[in-house]
Amino acid sequence: MISSTKLLHIHGDDFELLAIQQSIPLKQVFRIARGAKTSAQVIVVMIKYQGLVGWGESVPYQRYGETIESTISAIKAVSTHAKRFTEFADTIKAHSQGAAQNALDCAYLDLQAKLTGKAIEVRFNLSKTQTVITAQTLSIDTPEAMAEAAKPFAEAPLIKVKLDNIDIIEKMTAIHTMAPHSQFIVDANEAWSIEDLRQCADELAALNVVLIEQPLPTGKDEALASLHIDIALCADESCHTAKDLPSLLGKYDVVNIKLDKTGGLTEAVTLAAQAKVMGFDIMIGCMVGSSLAMAPAFLLSPFAKYIDLDGPLLVKEDRLVSFDIDNGLMQPFSKQLWGGVSHECNIEANQLFALYS
Template identity: 50%
Template sequence: MCRPTAPRRGYDYRALIMKLSYQLVEQSWPLAKEFRISRGAKTQANVLLLALSDGEHVAWGESVPYARYGETLTSVSQQIERIMPLLSSQTSGEQLNQMMPAGAARNLVDCALWDLRAKKANASVATLLGLTPASTVITAQTLSIDTKERMAAEARTIGNAQLIKIKLDEHDIIEKMEQIHLAAPQSQFIIDANEAWSFETLIQVLPALAKLNVALIEQPLPSNNDTDLATLSSPIPICADESCHVSADLAKLKGKYQAINIKLDKAGGLTEAVKLMQAATEQGFIIMTGCMVGTSLAMAPAYLLSGASSFVDLDGPLLIAKDRDNGFTFADGQMQPHSSAFWGGENNQTNVELARLFTS
């Protein structure tokens, strides 16, 4: 169960502006266990929830402010508070992109507005955008950094998973992957270094990793120090994560990366994520759809990109102790869609949790 935090003083969460009322809520979702990457560890997912109403329809979205990009719950909330007086239910995604920079704040507003548009039009967001999401997808299941013994044991518990994402720092890379591969020999692996490796480390480990069912390596080098990738002929595709936020980034990635990881909190919403996906596909990049650690509400808009994605990494709800009601379901890595009333559906039903925000 999430623990909503108290609203900060001075914020009017029920402000009525241009026929849009809204509530902005901080929530803390305990994780099933500690989640550790090369930059640190967390035991809970701190998210922002935005609920909108035009007086007839109620819509919502979720975003995850990320410290790596200089974001906090406070800074993102302040961005949203500043923009809300300028918005209406008629604000388009492209207009929003001109009004706000990419990031978690714009993502939150954009996704809530898309949900509102779907309810007003009685048509799904997928239909409005001309997207065809997969009916079910294989999502990566993530192992956070630990000892090689514990990581192998964790891999063994999800041994039927077709795709496992491995968080690694610069220590014991091959030793850990050998043990994980033994524990789940039929699985494919995505390695995510979160900028923790040097170019020399990457060159050293590539030959061994290529023999261990590693299908993709995410952001091995720091985003501000990745020029050496242009000289690399890698047997494993290299995927840009921290180096890729919006479609304008693609020009600098060409020749260095073969894949990109699209995350809505980086792109600043579904509108820009679709633009990025289409441009990257045209330019020959492999598409991966990823996420921050959040609930099914944060995954729902990203799921719409699944039909065009070679890799899907939307296991955020699996990392949380208890997800929102009516969200995605998972079985052996198979991700089943959420209910149409949850987010972005083609009917005007309102999710019970969402309705409560405007009736409590």
């Protein structure tokens, strides 16, 4: 069951802002190279103006120096600088970043859609979304346990595998045996060395691995410039906003766009457009969260070669309105979840606001 705690409630001159922390239990332990979790700790921001409520969800990430407390502090700074709702757009950008900015930006955009009657796709001149293939994620375990976990994905078109640098080939071979026709993304989360990459690249390619995410630590990836392998390399931790793109040229083929890194959809659109111009392929990724966090990111799917928005499959309980994902096929979301222009949208957001305000 999702548990909620009110952390912030601010009354501006003509708006209210409410921020709550929610603990969303996961279906099973989720392990990556730098740790494990049994729940997603998310921040939900709600902004109320002219009787309407917009909402957004983010995940403060310790890898980037974020905590629940620091995120709430940044949200408070924005809401105290913006005395009126019309000041929000500029203030969000000036006084926040990362997870705080993401929750604020997405709540603001959701509310603007209702106020203006204009869809967010129109606001950003985005193409219409279609059904896509999303990766489905396996977390780190023993080769035997990872093979067992891969059984339900036997016919999945795309599987993402979290791997540290222990038994890389043994684990991928075990998984490939269970899903021989799938393509794989391997996510190392900065845990490999250049030697690890050189030694395993050919064998991974033979096991249908088509992409490796962030094999080397950020700031130590210069060695990738002289590496030539048959698998595309994706920048994750090394790519946050558009300003990072020049430093990635010649080292990476793909950039992973996550709204918690860009600070929301507004900067993510800029990053996606500039990345395309500079010749990068795009992956749309996520932290572990609910369908509410996936919805704004999904609007970027027409830009992307790879989609990794399977957060809703990892949680025990999702939003009242959620994504439909079947064997990796992810349908466009209902605007009753987020971004709808009707006053009747966001039933859950209105319920949460009424409950905690």
